[in-house]
Amino acid sequence: PTPHGAIAAGGIALAYAYYAAVLLPATWGAHAAAHWVLGVCTGPMVACFLLAWKGDPGLIPAQPAAVIAGLASGELGVEDLVMPAVSPKYPRAKFSRMFNCYVARFDHDCPWISNVVGAGNHAYFLGFVALCTACLAAWDYLCLRHLAAAGHAAIPPRCGPPALHHRRA
Known part of the structure; x- marks a missing residue:
């Protein structure tokens, strides 16, 4: 009943297209562990999403x-x-x-999976959240490494208002 699941799925599809076109070729040799995390976690993440979305919540x-x-x-x-x-x-x-x-053992209404989270799909929902977190951590790492290799500083050396940068004696 909500469009959030389609919006999230579209965003994830665009992110993986960017990964395949830009991040994978640029960071393949130096950061194999992050690529391994994405490769291993993506399939189960999608499976857990589909089971939480279309599964009976109880x-x-x-x-x-x-x-x-x-x-x-x-x-x-x-x-x-x-x-x-x-x-x-x-x-x-x-x-x-x-x-x-x-719904039995009701947890919450989740617009992102466009379903209720309850007794029947709670484990799949938690699996989706955990695997999505692992994929996002690997994604963030690869993006930061790609930006650093391209000459962009991930964090500027001086952040914040100028008054915070004075030296204390």
């Missing part, structure tokens, strides 16, 4: 028969129901207004 189906039977017998009160989901309340389950579903 949806709890509507249970109208159980709700009616519970109300009729007096076992359930109105406070024990999740009305939009037509289901009894369960511990750690929550109704997502963003995605209009009732």
